[in-house]
Amino acid sequence: MNTTEHIWIKVIQQLNNNEKPDQQLMAKLSTEERELIQALEDDKMLNSASNFIQKMNENDAWNEVKPKLPIKTVRFLPQLLRYAAILLLPILLLGGGIFYYIKSNQPVELSLAKLEPTDHNRATLVLSDGRSVELSKNENQKLSEIAGTSITNKNKELLSYQQDGNANATEQIFNKLIIPRGAEYKLALADGTVVMINSASVLRFPVNINATNSRNVYLEQGEAYFKVAKNPNKPFIVHANGMDVRVLGTTFNVNTYTKTIRTTLVEGRVEAQNANNQKVILSPNEQAIFNQQTNALTKADVDVAPFVAWANGKIIYEESTLDEVMQTLSLWYDYDVEFKSDKIKAIHFSGEIERYKDIKTILNIIEQTGGVKFSIKNRRIYVDQR
Structure with missing residues (x-):
């Protein structure tokens, strides 16, 4: 040269x-x-x-x-x-x-891109006095004791509330758990209820959950999977942006990512209600569908597997549009997505993916089966037709 x-x-x-x-x-x-x-x-x-x-x-x-x-x-x-x-x-x-x-x-083509792994064990706990605690920095640590309830962070994946004695307070004291995009966290409430909280979600819940006649939690945004501890004397109510889900003891999923809020019942029995007091009773393999724009509440028979797969470490798509697929991956892996044309969004895709795989592996699978190609710059994925 x-x-x-x-x-x-x-x-x-x-x-x-x-x-x-x-x-x-x-x-x-x-x-x-x-x-x-x-x-x-x-x-x-x-x-x-x-x-x-x-x-x-x-x-x-x-x-x-x-x-x-x-x-x-x-x-x-x-x-x-x-x-x-x-x-x-x-x-x-x-x-x-x-x-x-x-x-x-x-953007760099997918085959050439070097992608940083996503740390999925991240969450912020907001205490009743307004203090914030980054849970990823407090592994296996007792954080606080409020209203007779101790709060412990276990292995950067489970936030546990344990009632140590008789709670004297008659008013519920609330904490808030904020899950960033690309993460998830598990919450064990003091009544024995376990909640898996998905990416980009916010759940507000009582520390002393047994202090009043009903157990009320508020899914302010995102998605959560509930395994509710049975207590016939104290109904468990999930308030989810205009739809209230009332249970005594059951397993179900609530998704509020879009304007259509869905409650999917795995086992037990729940009652969903909107602000107009319209109600639907769900049996297993049924879903309550609440349209926030029209305030309509309906129910439908569904295959529950795709709706709850995330809580079991999988992502399942059944004739989903590529737009829906990429929205899910964007939330879970914390990447923005840009389509080169709206036409590509309508491509349909079916498949089952291990939720904890590297995103590059998943995008390779979609490239091979979906007739599309990906390129990446920083934390943005560009989608084009092959």
Whole structure:
């Protein structure tokens, strides 16, 4: 390679020699060249890059690299990125990394993307006095004792409330559990009820849940799966944005992600009611459907598996649109999604996915079966038709 033709390479060599780069050369660098050099500096790759430059022949190197690049990338690769691909491929392959590490303004194809794993065990507890506790920082720790009830965080996955004695308070004292996007948390209430709370959800609940004649919790947003401890004398009521679900002891799921709120009954018996006092009684494998826009409350027979699969570590799609699929993945893995056209949203997809798999694995499956392709930049997934 004739390095006199490539100012950015001279600058790399000067930096590697601990020399202050010539300011006249620096002034001639393009924005893309500056980004490439900065990337090499940040990742301490200047020495490897400089050594490789001394040894390489551009045409021979490009012919070696070209078959390893995706067809589309080869066809449209700008001149600078061509040199950058030649330069970085051997270095990053030796380091076991992803070879396409150019800081481009374009999304990187799925096969080349390096994705950070999502930490699913995250939640914020808001106490009755307004204090906030980040549960991911308080593993296996007793947090507080309120109204005769102790609060313990176990293994960064279960927030447990245990009544230690007789609660003297006659008024319920509330805490709030906030689950960010891409996470989940389990809650054990003092009456023995267990709640699995899904991503991007907020649940407000009483610390001293047995202090009054009814047990009231408020699903302010998101989704939760309830296994309610039986107590015929104290009904358990979930208030969910205009629909109240009343039970004595049962297992069910409440989803408020959209304007259509759904309560899906797994076992037992529940009564759902809206603000107009319209009621429906659910038996297992039935669902109460509340339309917030029309205030209509109806029920339907359903296969409960897709609606509660998330609480069992799975995601099940049955003739779901790709838009619905990507909304679910966006919430669970904390990625934004952008479709290249609305037409793609209507593509249907069916399948069963392990909920804790890496998102790249799941996107690969969808690419192979759904006739679409994905590219990624930062924490945004771009969806296009194959």
